Amino acid sequence: xxxxxxxxxxxxxxxxxxxxxxxxxxxxxxxxxxxxxxxxxxxxxxxxxxxxxxxxxxxxxxxxxxxxxxxxxxxxxxxxxxxxxxxxxxxxxxxxxxxxxxxxxxxxxxxxxxxxxxxxxxxxxxxxxxxxxxxxxxxxxxxxxxxxxxxxxxxxxxxxxxxxxxxxxxxxxxxxx
Numbered sequence: 001x002x003x004x005x006x007x008x009x010x011x012x013x014x015x016x017x018x019x020x021x022x023x024x025x026x027x028x029x030x031x032x033x034x035x036x037x038x039x040x041x042x043x044x045x046x047x048x049x050x051x052x053x054x055x056x057x058x059x060x061x062x063x064x065x066x067x068x069x070x071x072x073x074x075x076x077x078x079x080x081x082x083x084x085x086x087x088x089x090x091x092x093x094x095x096x097x098x099x100x101x102x103x104x105x106x107x108x109x110x111x112x113x114x115x116x117x118x119x120x121x122x123x124x125x126x127x128x129x130x131x132x133x134x135x136x137x138x139x140x141x142x143x144x145x146x147x148x149x150x151x152x153x154x155x156x157x158x159x160x161x162x163x164x165x166x167x168x169x170x171x172x173x174x175x176x177x
Contacts (some may be wrong), residue, residue: 022171023161025086027136029078029177032056036129037078038141039176043161046087050141053078054132061116068117075133079121079176084112086123086164086172095124100151105158112136112174123157125150 024044031038032055039051059073061082064089068080088108096107101124111124118134126137127146138154147153165172 005135021168022173023165025172025174027051027174027176029053029056029081034143035076036132036145038145038147041133041138048157048161049138050147052126052129052132052137052139052141052145052147054129054134059117063116065117072117076129077134078138079112079115079118079134080177082115083173083175084121086110086112086162086174088166088172092120092122094120094126095122100125104155105163110157110162110172125154 026042026045027039028042029037029039035055035163037053037056039053041048042053054076055073056078057073059068059071059077059080061080061084063071063080071077079128086097088105088110090111091107092101092109092111095109096102098107101107101109112121112123115121119136122135123134124175126132126135127150131137137147137150138157139150140153143147162172
């Protein structure tokens, strides 16, 4: 006689494991300078590239909205440290129509969700702090205060990691530390 309870339990465990698949991106900020922040991006624990953000002003996702607003300088502040879900399902109003992004990802750039006191935080192409406006730029930190090879790096991020994760139905999360 077959024990159907065991079979049903096994099936549930497999289904739960399938649902929990996720990609973990981590940005470890390594250089907090006046005007900009350099970090290292890791995907599922493996170094992928360098990052450039606005100045880190000590914001944490655990702070109150009032504390965040007091410290934030609009357009010149790195997002709070914390863990955020990333979606690839929203067309960027700012970048979505540009041919590079349309061809690469149909204008749907990686967007961080529920970042306290920030809206429209993306991962995108750029080279200097002036290109960030609260977003995360990817590339190689070969010049002080900048990232280079940003288009090539972003293209690899999308093609090799983010789109395949999306196609597999994986959740994508980013931790900023």
